[in-house]
Amino acid sequence: MSHPQEPLSSILRPLSTLSPPSNSRTWQSAPHPNLPLVATACSDRTVRVYSLTSFTLLHTITGGHKRSVRSVSWKPGVKGQSVLATGSFDASAGIWRRDERGVEEDFTRRRAGGDGYEDEEEDDDDYQFSCILDGHESEIKSLSWSPSGQFLATCSRDKSVWIWEELEDDNFETIAVLQEHDGDVKCVAWHPEEDLLASASYDDTVRLYKEDADDWVQVAQLNNHGMTVWWVEFEGSGMTKKNFCAQRDGLTDEQARHIELLERSGPRLATCSDDCTVRIWRREPREGAEKTSANTGIPSIIRSMAIDEDWIQEAVLPQQHERAIYSVSWSQKTGLIASAGSDGKILIYKERWKVQASNGVTAEDQDTPMTEKSPLTEWVVIAELFSAHDVFEINHVCWAARSDKGRRNDDDEVILSTGDDGEVKVWVLEEGSVIPET
Numbered sequence: 001m002s003h004p005q006e007p008l009s010s011i012l013r014p015l016s017t018l019s020p021p022s023n024s025r026t027w028q029s030a031p032h033p034n035l036p037l038v039a040t041a042c043s044d045r046t047v048r049v050y051s052l053t054s055f056t057l058l059h060t061i062t063g064g065h066k067r068s069v070r071s072v073s074w075k076p077g078v079k080g081q082s083v084l085a086t087g088s089f090d091a092s093a094g095i096w097r098r099d100e101r102g103v104e105e106d107f108t109r110r111r112a113g114g115d116g117y118e119d120e121e122e123d124d125d126d127y128q129f130s131c132i133l134d135g136h137e138s139e140i141k142s143l144s145w146s147p148s149g150q151f152l153a154t155c156s157r158d159k160s161v162w163i164w165e166e167l168e169d170d171n172f173e174t175i176a177v178l179q180e181h182d183g184d185v186k187c188v189a190w191h192p193e194e195d196l197l198a199s200a201s202y203d204d205t206v207r208l209y210k211e212d213a214d215d216w217v218q219v220a221q222l223n224n225h226g227m228t229v230w231w232v233e234f235e236g237s238g239m240t241k242k243n244f245c246a247q248r249d250g251l252t253d254e255q256a257r258h259i260e261l262l263e264r265s266g267p268r269l270a271t272c273s274d275d276c277t278v279r280i281w282r283r284e285p286r287e288g289a290e291k292t293s294a295n296t297g298i299p300s301i302i303r304s305m306a307i308d309e310d311w312i313q314e315a316v317l318p319q320q321h322e323r324a325i326y327s328v329s330w331s332q333k334t335g336l337i338a339s340a341g342s343d344g345k346i347l348i349y350k351e352r353w354k355v356q357a358s359n360g361v362t363a364e365d366q367d368t369p370m371t372e373k374s375p376l377t378e379w380v381v382i383a384e385l386f387s388a389h390d391v392f393e394i395n396h397v398c399w400a401a402r403s404d405k406g407r408r409n410d411d412d413e414v415i416l417s418t419g420d421d422g423e424v425k426v427w428v429l430e431e432g433s434v435i436p437e438t
Contacts, residue, residue: 010382017055024043052403052426085143097130145190208222239335254376261285280315338397344386346385354378398416
């Protein structure tokens with residue numbers, strides 16, 4: 001059911017463009033987990049590392065791949081070192097390391113004092129190529145480190161998802177080759193609180209995997225998208241409490257139960273597709289020890305069905321993209337969602353309680369039979385930006401901590417968009433009423 005678009009409450013304003021841009025298509029940008037840096041995967045076989053303080057190029061990583069670098073991922077939780085994984089169309093993944101001893105502590109001290117990370121340009125130490133991970137038969141489309149840093153997931157046009165475990169520096173072991181998908185696998189992403197992996201594919205499905213009895217198996221399959229699923233991303237850990245904690249005193253009993261349900265379900269999953277939709281999925285909390293599911297497809301091995309999970313579609317976000325949505329990003333600070341894709345738009349969505357009528361039923365759903373369970377929250381578009389990269393497609397969008405001199409507090413963020421024009425643009429979200437175009 002479609003509804004008239006509300007006046008937009010916020011504006012995306014340009015802050016900067018990372019300089020100099022790449023001379024070729026850029027695929028994805030990954031903010032560093034601790035430092036004001038971002039790595040960008042480029043079609044010219046390089047990775048460019050930029051400062052998010054000065055928005056200038058610090059390092060160009062070359063020599064590891066024979067074709068385009070399609071994906072990049074920083075390993076979390078590493079002290080004194082930056083570890084970057086790169087996935088390429090040459091079917092290999094590379095591991096790169098750079099000594100950062102003292103740099104993180106210096107940045108923390110400077111940030112506490114209100115200063116930027118200004119000395120970074122003077123450091124000439126480059127990223128060192130550590131090892132290559134071979135095995136895929138075709139292009140690697142995405143890779144992602146698990147939150148603990150123990151596992152690295154890669155996915156490929158060869159329809160497979162691989163999980164690698166780092167036993168020690170530069171010593172990786174393949175612990176799983178998952179072949180449940182029937183088409184090109186576009187993206188992989190890890191749950192923020194547990195070793196649960198999601199993958200999205202050209203076969204229009206999203207699949208989730210966990211370890212069971214020393215083997216990795218598929219535990220759920222999500223089927224509602226009607227075309228290629230390009231991206232998957234989990235909600236940040238603990239965001240339900242953060243989003244609604246300020247409103248708890250005025251909650252109805254039904255709203256309070258809804259929050260409790262979300263907390264038991266854990267972080268939700270956002271997906272986007274060629275079908276021009278962004279969808280939100282929620283895991284059904286397990287009520288008892290015995291649990292079976294009919295939506296998991298053919299399992300990798302024979303195992304106890306107790307490991308299977310039920311994930312239900314909770315929402316379809318307002319459909320305002322005209323073409324394929326390539327990327328969606330869920331802010332871990334605010335719970336806002338950003339999306340971008342083939343139509344060159346960037347959209348920002350916010351979740352809110354539905355307006356309550358006097359009888360406690362949402363005004364929109366008063367005619368809905370009580371046998372149907374109506375959602376208590378809704379997503380609305382709060383900002384919309386057209387032609388963010390002129391006529392070019394946007395391949396990736398993500399939130400990053402703001403680190404330039406305009407930063408106001410620890411929760412301040414920017415949005416990074418990465419496009420076919422070779423540019424990575426930096427945007428800030430500002431409150432301000434805008435009348436939508438008609």
